[in-house]
Amino acid sequence: MPELPEVETIRAYIDEKVSGRRIDDIRVCLPRLIKNSSAGDMKKTLIGRTITACSRRGKYLLLHTDGPYSLLIHLRMTGSLIYDAGGGEEIRAQRIVFLLDTGKLIYRDIRTLGCLWLVPSAGLTHIKGYDTLGPDGNSPEFTTAYVYPRLKGTHRRIKSFLLDQTQVAGLGNIYVDEALFRAGIRPSRRCNHISRVTAGRLCDAVHAVLAEGLAHGGTTIRNFVGGSGREGNNQDYLRVYGREGQPCLVCGTEIRYVKQAGRGTHYCPHCQT
Ligand SMILES: [Zn+2]
Incomplete structure (x- = not known):
C-alpha cells in the first residue's frame, strides 16, 4: 500500500500536470469506487470545473476544484493517478477517467479497493478517516x-x-x-x-x-x-x-x-x- 512518500510523489506529479485544467467529461467505468455519490451526481458536480491543485494529507489525495465540491481519493492497495497527454500506450485497469481540456487524468486500480468521495471544497469533509487524521509524520507538528x-x-x-x-x-x-x-x-x-x-x-x-x-x-x-x-x-x-x-x-x-x-x-x- 502506498504510504506518505509514495502518495506525495504522485501528488507532486499530478499537481504539476492538472492544475489549471478544466474537466470536460468524466468516464466512470467502475461506479462503486465512488463512495458517497452516484456517477451521475459526480459528473453533474465536477464537469465544467477547473482543477486548482492537488494536495495530500496522510495517505489521502485531494483534487481541489474552483467549485463547491472537490474530490478526495484514497489509493488503498493498488490505486494510482496517471496523467495521459495522449498518444501513449493504452493504460490498463482504468476505472475513472477525467477528460480534461488538455489530456486525461486516469484513476487506475488493479484490485479496485481504492475510494473516491465528493467533499465540500471548504471546511470539514465529513469523511471520518480524513477529518480525524493526526499530524503528518513529516510535518513540523510531529514533535x-x-x-x-x-x-x-x-x-x-x-x-x-x-x-x-x-x-x-x-x-x-x-x-x-x-x-x-x-x-x-x-x-x-x-x-x-x-x-x-x-x-x-x-x-x-x-x-x-x-x-x-x-x-x-x-x-x-x-x-x-x-x-x-x-x-x-x-x-x-x-x-x-x-x-x-x-x-x-x-x-x-x-x-x-x-x-x-x-x-x-x-x-x-x-x-x-
Ligand atoms: Zn542489529
Missing part, C-alpha cells in the same frame, strides 16, 4: 512534545500506535518498521514504557525515513509507480523491511519476522529493545 504525552497515555504496542492514522498520519507497514529500527525500539514495546529521550529518537527516525523515502521517489515493492509511471527506488535503501533471515546491517544478528498488529513485522532482536 516529541506532541508524541510523548500520547505514548505515556496508552499501553498499546508502539507498532500499532504508529499505524494509527489518528495519532500520526501517513505511516504504513514499511516506514513504521524502518523508523522503529532506526530508533532502536522493539515493535512490541508498550508505548507507556518509552522514555522521553527514546520518544525524541523515534520522532527523528520517523522524519528521517519519510524524508529519505521522498528523496528516492517512494518505495516500489510490488506495483507502486509514481504518476509519471516511474518506479521509486527507496526499496534499495530499506534497512530492515523485507530483510527477514538476513544479517542486521548494524550488528549482523539475523533479522526476525513476526506478525504484529496483524501485519508482517521485521526487527533486529539485538538492536531493538
Whole structure:
C-alpha cells in the first residue's frame, strides 16, 4: 500500500500536470469506487470545473476544484493517478477517467479497493478517516512534545500506535518498521514504557525515513509507480523491511519476522529493545 512518500510523489506529479485544467467529461467505468455519490451526481458536480491543485494529507489525495465540491481519493492497495497527454500506450485497469481540456487524468486500480468521495471544497469533509487524521509524520507538528504525552497515555504496542492514522498520519507497514529500527525500539514495546529521550529518537527516525523515502521517489515493492509511471527506488535503501533471515546491517544478528498488529513485522532482536 502506498504510504506518505509514495502518495506525495504522485501528488507532486499530478499537481504539476492538472492544475489549471478544466474537466470536460468524466468516464466512470467502475461506479462503486465512488463512495458517497452516484456517477451521475459526480459528473453533474465536477464537469465544467477547473482543477486548482492537488494536495495530500496522510495517505489521502485531494483534487481541489474552483467549485463547491472537490474530490478526495484514497489509493488503498493498488490505486494510482496517471496523467495521459495522449498518444501513449493504452493504460490498463482504468476505472475513472477525467477528460480534461488538455489530456486525461486516469484513476487506475488493479484490485479496485481504492475510494473516491465528493467533499465540500471548504471546511470539514465529513469523511471520518480524513477529518480525524493526526499530524503528518513529516510535518513540523510531529514533535516529541506532541508524541510523548500520547505514548505515556496508552499501553498499546508502539507498532500499532504508529499505524494509527489518528495519532500520526501517513505511516504504513514499511516506514513504521524502518523508523522503529532506526530508533532502536522493539515493535512490541508498550508505548507507556518509552522514555522521553527514546520518544525524541523515534520522532527523528520517523522524519528521517519519510524524508529519505521522498528523496528516492517512494518505495516500489510490488506495483507502486509514481504518476509519471516511474518506479521509486527507496526499496534499495530499506534497512530492515523485507530483510527477514538476513544479517542486521548494524550488528549482523539475523533479522526476525513476526506478525504484529496483524501485519508482517521485521526487527533486529539485538538492536531493538
Ligand atoms: Zn542489529
